[in-house]
Amino acid sequence: MTPAPFSTRSLDSLSSSLPGTPTMNREHAFRNKVSISFPRSRWCGNLKRTGAQVSMSMAVRLTLLILAAGQAVASAEPALGIRKSPLRQLLSVYSESPLLEGARISIYVLDLETATEVFAKNPDSLVNPASVTKIFTTAAALCLLHPDYRFKVEVLADKEPVDGILRGRLYLKGYGDPWLVEQRLLQLAMKLKVAGLKQFSGTVVVDDSFFDDRRWGPGWEQEIEGHEAYLAPVGALSADFNTVRVLVFPGKRIGARARISLVPNGGDVRMAGTVTTSGRYTRIRLEMEPGPRRDRIKIAGRIHYRSAGWEGRVRVSRPALHAGYAFAEALRQLGVRCRCHVRRGQAPQRAKHLATTWSPPLSEMIRKVNKYSQNFMAEVFFKTLGAEILGPPGSWEKGRQVMSQFIKDNLGMPPGTYVLHNGSGLNDVNRVSARQVVELLRYMWGRFDARADFLASLALAGADGTVDGRFERPGIIRNLRVKTGGLHNVRALAGYASNRAGHTLAFAFLASDFNCSGKTITGIIDSFASALVESDASLRVDESALVVPESAVEFAGP
Template identity: 30%
Template sequence: MASGLLGLAAAAQAQALPGEVEAALKRAKLPASALSVVVQEVGNGPPVLAWNEQPPVNPASVFKLVTTFAALDQLGPAWSWSTPVYLTGPLRDGVLDGSVVIQGRGDPKLVVERVWLLLRRLQQQAGVREIRGDIVLDHSAFALPERSPGDFDGEPYKPQNVQPDALLLNFKSVNYSFVPEPALGFARVAMEPVLAGLQVDATVPLSTGPCDDWRLALKPQLTDPLRVHFAGSYPLACGERSWPLAAADAQGYGARLVDQLWRELGGRLGGSVRDGPLPPGARLAFDQASPPLAEVIRDINKYSNNVMAEQLFLSLPAASTSMQPAAVAPPAPAASGAAAALPALPTTRPEDARDHLRRWLASRFGEAAAQQAVVDNGSGLSREARISPALLARLLQAAWASPVMPELVSSLPVSGTDGTLKRLNATIGRAHLKTGSLRDVAALAGYVLSDKGRRYVLVAIVNHPNAVAARPALDALVQWVIRDTPALPAPSAAPGCCAR
């Protein structure tokens, strides 16, 4: 066996962390017992480093690896969500004497461009230009408890805290842009998308201060669902900036967006855009498919998109049986009054999704292994979620050996290149790793290519009140794996802790 692999194996035999990793932990004033590690060559024998790997720990966003691999494993990379659109009442010469119903089935990527395309298709394909009734938004595929976006960390306007929704439109968020006009003494403010009935200050005064805390300097007033007001100023030194924020009126966001886009497209609406269930007798006009699952999980893993992960998690129970609507048929002729048979729409609760993912873990890795995980949600934005690093390493090994390996690996951030791992400039392209961060968690998990051409599974998780200081230690561990280098002389193992 080559010397590099022997060097890595020596660390496990010595029951020690690599010296540079332990030194980085000491500098951060973190105990070695706060770190859990598994390093193992893909498909090749026991771990070469295992430290504190059996006790379940909070993985933060690294849990998205469980959700996304489970989805790929069960559904395949080409699977997609469907958003059917139904009509009620007769349609003559572009005038619908009834309502349009858009039925959400969990699509995480109904961004503004795709909502626009859906409404344009309603006009061009279904031939609806005037609606004498309403546009009804059906959210009933998910049965979710009442929760505030600020429940987790007290910051309800962070897009990462947006709650899932069976008909999630544009992440219920608005992107505010600020363009300085120095000669006029103000910055122009624009929002994308425009929402019907929501007013935003068109300008905000410029200031001459530094750009450090420009968001705080703006003093945004966000609680009014009908107006966004910036009471402060915008630093000229910032140049052009943008700021995505979750909408204050999360419940009414979809109606405002659809109303605005429908009217921009020249559509006429006699009633209103409102929430409601699909009524009996509606007929299927068309079905809009989402991008394929492989594309969606790239957004989830590379950018750690919480609400997209939750959409996927809640979709799994019904998707594994079938969420596709009945065969698409054109609207029935007005005179016939015929109605297409409606497909059954199962309603998913969070507990259904949790049970489904637990069953998948047990079927894949055994009941005993599944007991090493506490499934709370699909994103890892949780204080209760737990998984053992040993089980997570087994999952990564199974993913590497599976037919969907290319899709999962390509969804992970690439060190020094993109996503949440862009900062690791010293290891450009050598690691595909999902990151995880909470107030008391710092984590990395994925695959690392060493200088000797070996590919390793790496799982490294820190649970500690000062976990934010652990990043240099995790980065040192990545570098150690890349170099295939032997560990420095072994320190004593932390009491009651660690490796085999």
């Protein structure tokens, strides 16, 4: 999902829109005498066609022949007519493509069964890993906090309710819970109602002192303007990922005003503008304007009269207040009479405990982070590491110190050999090498207590997460568990490949500063990873099983 020109935002959440690698008609290629060459122009994603598309597996063979100067690189099995090529040489074809000329590349592949190097190209060069950074964050969280770690949110008060009536201050205290969604707010409110609460009047004091007051991490300032949900601020007390959902439904007839709802419907956000029911396609624009007391969402556009509904998300600017208003609204929805206002503060030590809600275990939540590249949750984990290991308040600096010690103790990488300033990988502040990424993957493969949860958190090729819609060939689907990364002029892929011999290969392909389209680079990386899966016990690959991305070759007429 990538508009041009690029904005420096994570493209992982959009990767489901990237098409899978196409297959071509081989016979048609022969009939049209297709020649293949690598274009030298800057816009190397552009193609020249002769009316027919060429077989991708044929493209692999012809490219190899060109690079080998006419020497055969594949072994033949006459009885079966199968041509196999050494995996290392095929990987060199991808990694040395003229399309990557001038790019910063770091690649490393390790066979975890034999502990032998399979392939390397600039393995120690430091490259921006984009969202591949998240596997460092989630690995440290699993190992240091424990897979069963749960976040909590507490409700406290200065005194117990009397005859179902509570007056004074009600405290909502957060400990970094990134999964306080609407359903859990309702469950927390239900605990109070079941305990006998019928009416509350006074002040909801929101306590987010478990973290410091810095809301956006290092590197986020490079694109802090805007309303995008992937840039939601980080706080110790957060509701619904510190975003507001905007729901739009068509009116009863064309020309009528559409119905608009906010979820959660709190007192810290106001809506301005209208949407019209139309006979044309749906087109809606959102914009968030932070205010001194309330945020204002500006909406405009149209919705098709037959639409089942439209949903968008915008970030909020004051996380704790947003959570407090959402909690008060949850009480009202359950029939508790609630007349209150919300402000920030700290719960006193003597406050009486009324209720607690616990998040799902960390082992479940990291799946959202790695499969769908959830920035907000990754940064919460990063700050929580600092708060739990070094003491509250959690901060990015404390998180960086804990991460540095974890990497030194377990991966043997001293500070200064890499750069990790935040937990999500947003923007241009992190640098690692492919060898360092693979070393982390190797370490987690050997951690019996955390291995299963870590593997389950990675996206399955062609099946879910940010690679749903990629790697769709039957032989590749579900044989790669990966983390993707994408920013402006950055593409990355790292994870585990299970090849035809049952060996697990840990790999990382990091690319930045390239001069062609991101789609072109993604195609090369995907073909590289697919070749790992297609390799056999002798690390050779059946050429007919390979696919070269369409954007990696130029078609010329006879």
